[in-house]
Amino acid sequence: MARSSTSGLTFKLHPLVIVNVSDHYTRVKTQLNPPASVCASGHGSNNGEALIQQNPRVYGCVIGVQRGRTVEIFNSFELLYDPSTQTLDRSFLEKKQELYKKVFPDFYILGWYSTGSDADESDMHIHKALMDINESPVYVLLNPAINHAQKDLPVTIYESELHVIDGIPQLIFVHTSYTIETVEAERISVDHVAHLKPSDGGSAATQLAAHLTGIHSAIKMLNSRIRVLYQFLAAMQKSDIPCDNSLLRQVSSLLRRLPAMESERFQDNFLMEYNDKLLITYLAMITNCCSTMNEMVDKFNTAYDRNTRRGGRTAFM
Amino acid sequence: MEGSSTMMARKTWELENNIITVDQPDSNDTIFYYDDTAQSRFQQEKPWANDPHYFKRVKISALALLKMVVHARSGGNIEIMGLMQGKTDGDAIIVMDAFALPVEGTETRVNAQADAYEYMVEYSQTNKLAGRLENVVGWYHSHPGYGCWLSGIDVSTQRLNQQYQEPFLAVVIDPTRTASAGKVEIGAFRTYSEGYKPPDEPISEYQTIPLNKIEDFGVHCKQYYSLDITYFKSSLDSHLLDLLWNKYWVNTLSSSPLLGSADYVAGQISDLAEKLEQAESHLNHSRFGGIVPSSLHRKKEDESQLTKITRDSSKITVEQVHGLMSQVIKDVLFNSVRQSNNKSPNELSDTEPMITS
16 A cells, blocks of 8 residues: 555645644544533534544545646645545535635645545545546545654655556555645744744844744754765765665765856856845945934034024034 | 754743743643634623723634735735634634635725625635634735735724624734745734724834835824734644654755845835935924924924834845845855865855855
């Protein structure tokens, strides 16, 4: 079930989808296990029974765009699915799709999502049901178990492929890799919520500190990654691990990309921009000085006003 | 993953800014529970009817913030609007989710309400089926590039809303300033009813308003008050966001705020120049009026005008310098790689002046 996909499509996932799915799951879970003793029913559970479901499964659709070989998943919304009868509420899906089309006319349904630890056989039913909307839907699976030891995002993306098993062509799920894609605004708000950056003006010092801390943590990550690579290479040199040529090729190509930009025009542009910024700083400082001087002059005038009343002396400056 | 120094820094910051982190992961999520009976009781009691300043705080969920900012940014330079769903909790309004409305522009907003209402009703119905039980508690819209405040039309719309759809909240987002400054520009407001004179309160946070909008801002700024905004997220959200950082640091390092906001900065600087000219002409008038006490007041006004300009200019500069710092850091990291047998030592001397100042 966990083979790698061979379709060659690249998948890009936006953080909004991840937060959406997690929010959906948290909501359903909290509504099922209410703090008061109110029995509420959510979908994905046995209706009518006040069972404490620790890990309810939630289902939904993911939408986005597919341009050529790149599939970009932007957003998601919930679906109604009854696991006991294994029916998907079609009218609901269509209504929701219509609503989302009005606001995001470019997006269309790319697949569906669910929570759980592994892809199930029963998931194939939903997958097939969606195949009439999109011939090759994707299945995004989020594992809601909070495991502090794990370093990787518990999100996996599956595609379906037709394989011949025991002589019968069957659809099975295969893994695909994906990258996290983000726009600037998304990144800032995720950063804001994740790391609780100072939201208000604060002093210039706190802003500077926040900005530099962000960059610092990013550089630390880069450093640790490079260190891992370095240790790996050193071990290979000592023949502790067998030589992996493809990996060596990748590392060498990575190294060959540095320095990133070496053209003269880049240097010129860089210096020009640098000078521009320095100029802005200079102008701001001049404005600041003018304002301070102005204040000082006014205070001077007010203080020494009485002495210069006679003699028709006009403004000091 | 985090070093001890960052932990210390974060803890100090959290202390300074009164962040209340709930230790038990479970109780953190109780905010997600929608208690129907308690909410309807609150609706009937209407404690806000007597106190125009009743609601003081806003709690926005991570999801709602993300959705609103992404939607606002996707609109580019056009104002967009949407609705927020949530509930109330004492004197706080809690925003759990947000969704976009298929309307654009400011002038057409009053007419577009009919279309938007239909969409809203359908969306709320489908949401309730899908397990999102909250009601609409407010609306948000964007002011791309000109700050978070309520314009005249906004004030009248919100007044109407507060008459018929209480409890209701107005949120304004500025996606351009968010992208340029690197922090989220958002404001939450509630209007006073007409004729109500609020007790004079100092403006909480100063923000620069472009010259063509400053009149609109000034006329109405006393008719509403802003609420404090805090954010919350579920335990699963925090966990996922922490892990997300593993993939994400690449974007942080590679982001170039200078490139994206060049237009906006140019606009800001020209606006600042105009304000400076205005201030200068004011200054000239009062100068030649002689040193008469009545002109002292005008001088005070001009001075504060000049200080405002100074503050604006420093803000612009600070943002630019931050962007520049990122560029220089990236340059040092990725461009000044020197191998031992490098054939171009003159490039080394070129990079030196960039770093040493």
